[in-house]
Amino acid sequence: MIPIWYGVVAFMLIAYVVLDGRNFGAGMLHRYVARTPEERRQVIAAIGPLWSWHEVWLVGFGGVLVAVFPRLMASAFAGYYLALMLILWGLILRGIAIEVGGHINDPLWQGFWDVVFVFSSFLLAILFGAAAGNLARGVPLDAQGNFSMPFFTDFSVRGQVGLLDWYTVSVAVFAVVLLAAHGATYLTLKTDGAVHDRSDRYARWLWTAVVPLLVLISFESWLVRPDLRGGALANPFWWLGALVVLGSAIALISGLSTRRETRAFLGSNFLLVGLLAAGGAALYPVMLHSTLAPENSLTAQAVAAGPRALAIATMWWPVGFMLTIAYFVFISRRYVGKVSVQRDSHGFY
Amino acid sequence: MDSHLSDPELWSRLQFGFTLTYHYLFPQLTMGLAWFLVYWKWRALRTGDERYNRAVRFWAKVFGLNFAVGVVTGIPMEFQFGTNWAEFTRFSGGVIGQTLAMEGMFAFFLESAFVGVLIWGEKRLGQRYHFLAALAVALGSWLSGYFILVTNAFMQHPVGYQIEPNGLLGIASLSDYLLNPWAWVQYAHNQVAALVTGSFVVAAVGAFYALRGLHPSQARLYLRGGTAVGLVASILVALPTGDQQAKMVGAHQPVTLAAMEGKFQGGPMAGVALIGQPNVAARRLDNPIEVPGALSFLAYGTFQSYVHGLSEYPETQWPDNIELLYYSFHLMITLGSLFIALMAYASFQNWRGRLETSTGLLWVLMLAFPFPYIANTLGWMTAELGRQPWLIYGLFGTRDGYSKVVSAGDTIFTLIGFTGLYFVLGLLFLYLTGREIAHGPDDPLPAIRRGSDRELLVVPESPAKPVVAGRKAEPMP
Numbered sequence: 001m002i003p004i005w006y007g008v009v010a011f012m013l014i015a016y017v018v019l020d021g022r023n024f025g026a027g028m029l030h031r032y033v034a035r036t037p038e039e040r041r042q043v044i045a046a047i048g049p050l051w052s053w054h055e056v057w058l059v060g061f062g063g064v065l066v067a068v069f070p071r072l073m074a075s076a077f078a079g080y081y082l083a084l085m086l087i088l089w090g091l092i093l094r095g096i097a098i099e100v101g102g103h104i105n106d107p108l109w110q111g112f113w114d115v116v117f118v119f120s121s122f123l124l125a126i127l128f129g130a131a132a133g134n135l136a137r138g139v140p141l142d143a144q145g146n147f148s149m150p151f152f153t154d155f156s157v158r159g160q161v162g163l164l165d166w167y168t169v170s171v172a173v174f175a176v177v178l179l180a181a182h183g184a185t186y187l188t189l190k191t192d193g194a195v196h197d198r199s200d201r202y203a204r205w206l207w208t209a210v211v212p213l214l215v216l217i218s219f220e221s222w223l224v225r226p227d228l229r230g231g232a233l234a235n236p237f238w239w240l241g242a243l244v245v246l247g248s249a250i251a252l253i254s255g256l257s258t259r260r261e262t263r264a265f266l267g268s269n270f271l272l273v274g275l276l277a278a279g280g281a282a283l284y285p286v287m288l289h290s291t292l293a294p295e296n297s298l299t300a301q302a303v304a305a306g307p308r309a310l311a312i313a314t315m316w317w318p319v320g321f322m323l324t325i326a327y328f329v330f331i332s333r334r335y336v337g338k339v340s341v342q343r344d345s346h347g348f349y
Numbered sequence: 350m351d352s353h354l355s356d357p358e359l360w361s362r363l364q365f366g367f368t369l370t371y372h373y374l375f376p377q378l379t380m381g382l383a384w385f386l387v388y389w390k391w392r393a394l395r396t397g398d399e400r401y402n403r404a405v406r407f408w409a410k411v412f413g414l415n416f417a418v419g420v421v422t423g424i425p426m427e428f429q430f431g432t433n434w435a436e437f438t439r440f441s442g443g444v445i446g447q448t449l450a451m452e453g454m455f456a457f458f459l460e461s462a463f464v465g466v467l468i469w470g471e472k473r474l475g476q477r478y479h480f481l482a483a484l485a486v487a488l489g490s491w492l493s494g495y496f497i498l499v500t501n502a503f504m505q506h507p508v509g510y511q512i513e514p515n516g517l518l519g520i521a522s523l524s525d526y527l528l529n530p531w532a533w534v535q536y537a538h539n540q541v542a543a544l545v546t547g548s549f550v551v552a553a554v555g556a557f558y559a560l561r562g563l564h565p566s567q568a569r570l571y572l573r574g575g576t577a578v579g580l581v582a583s584i585l586v587a588l589p590t591g592d593q594q595a596k597m598v599g600a601h602q603p604v605t606l607a608a609m610e611g612k613f614q615g616g617p618m619a620g621v622a623l624i625g626q627p628n629v630a631a632r633r634l635d636n637p638i639e640v641p642g643a644l645s646f647l648a649y650g651t652f653q654s655y656v657h658g659l660s661e662y663p664e665t666q667w668p669d670n671i672e673l674l675y676y677s678f679h680l681m682i683t684l685g686s687l688f689i690a691l692m693a694y695a696s697f698q699n700w701r702g703r704l705e706t707s708t709g710l711l712w713v714l715m716l717a718f719p720f721p722y723i724a725n726t727l728g729w730m731t732a733e734l735g736r737q738p739w740l741i742y743g744l745f746g747t748r749d750g751y752s753k754v755v756s757a758g759d760t761i762f763t764l765i766g767f768t769g770l771y772f773v774l775g776l777l778f779l780y781l782t783g784r785e786i787a788h789g790p791d792d793p794l795p796a797i798r799r800g801s802d803r804e805l806l807v808v809p810e811s812p813a814k815p816v817v818a819g820r821k822a823e824p825m826p
Contacts, residue, residue, distance in 0.1 A: 077428060088428055091421065
């Protein structure tokens, strides 16, 4: 039961990153791919009506985390207190910027909210990247399963670490480039005209930059967590994740080079899924690694709710999930197709 | 170290209380307004009367702004279970996690998937699906309310749980937990109170237009809908839901009832104070004017029923701020009674056909809309202050629930941050909502870049035209 729930929680977090990641990416590139006010509205319209649906995956993840791994939520959320508050404030600014920017047709008003949108998107990509790096590297958990850490200490990855060190900063940089590439691929699919052409160019550049960064991050992870090497290679899910990365990289390259935009975007989505799934598989069964002493690490077993809570959640979660997929199919079928400057700069938002 | 400034419990309580109170200003309107949208859309489908569609389009815009602020202020609520109330989450996550997760899976996904198309997708969806989108959003928002009320009801009156071998709470019966009698009563009370907020806001906008002589057919629709729903909902808030809620408190939290009423001494023929201030130091109610026996009757069914007094319980079990609890409860009751009176009079004038010409009444209706927000807030303050000093009544103290690793200073810092951010958010919300209301339900703002302008360009019958004609055709009587 616990491995399944580890998978479900990981799945919901991955779904959030993949879905909202496109919005972070589009947000970071907003000022670069869109040069005129109309083009900027076009980018917003491409994200438009579904951003809150994407963000709800984070809420869904949080809720399921409390239900099945309450003690992980307690340790991790309190330990990351200030960083999480920054994420919350970033999410508030991002949502408001999307929502109110289009309300008044005034260059100062829209220009201001566009800058807020870009700023909050960068902030969120950096913070989520650093968070991913922290999950991989571990945190200074004590014997009671608590930790509290500063933003940075001596930038080393062992012992009393901080939120930022050489490893988590490089993961944050990687996340910015990766999500920007993901967002550019989405905009290529979803827009036409000048925004499409610029997004297409950005997508090529950014995905090219992802390759060496991915090699570097993999090597760094191999150095930072030597204890995971054997387990990852023996875990079939790690290999599955690696295969998905490989397959989606091929789809992405062929999609970008032959301008099959749906294929490229699917490749981009599954590349993120594969990377995160491989990471999740490598970490299992530890959910929060202790940099102070391995025996302080919190395993899925140690933080899980009682067996009855897991059994009960197993009965309703699939129902909720099926319904969610049904809404998604219904809604996205109504938003198929490109968003255009001429038609849609007045649309949605 | 004894300074309150360095007490993390206090600041975590203030932060959660502030962010939750602020957040709930938005969902209460969403939940109240949602059924107006469903009803008007249904009428539009059945009668083909374009007035109803215009009402839906206008209120959907107000709904959208409100929903967006509700979403962004809602995420901090869930996060704070972990950030500020880690020990509480550790102890009770095995139970309350069920409903927090169900809220996400069953309510939020439904609501957020359909709210976009409700506001911007009428032409994309077609009329029938647009109605279904309104219904989906209404159901989603009310479901979300239910899961949260079940969570709160567990904190007020824990049922369906067991103590696991490791000493933490686990769920014993999902049906007992979801069907907590406290949850049903509290849910009914809370939801009709949300309808009161929705109906007062709808009526206020109607009164504003009527006073200015604008959009007469829409003003009539809002005034009639607002006062009719407002009367029924205001009555239901008091009877039976408020009455049942008080009986529930009397049965399961007698100390809380005593504190809500400022009863220091127990006894039969206990009265309800109309006027009076609790003087906790002297253990009495100052200058009380009471209706004798009313509390005995309301809480336990007969005038002779014995009502416990605070002096029968050790002070450690008293709610930790009796004055605030007392004032919240009493002001809520006062406001609730005034709502019934106002809406009854407005409905009477409406029945006589004089509602739209009674200038004084229209002024009152226009200015009354903030008070349901205040009453809802006071009701929640009564519930949550009354629950003290427990996080889970009788099981887990508030003092044991906050995050031990988060310092008071960290929380003061983030509370100040939330205050500033929410202040700006409130200004933005009021400004943009005011703009929508000032512009009114006729046609999309010429300067605005939203709505389904794209389709309006394609489909020639923009709602603007019949409205302008309608305005000339039906001047204010």
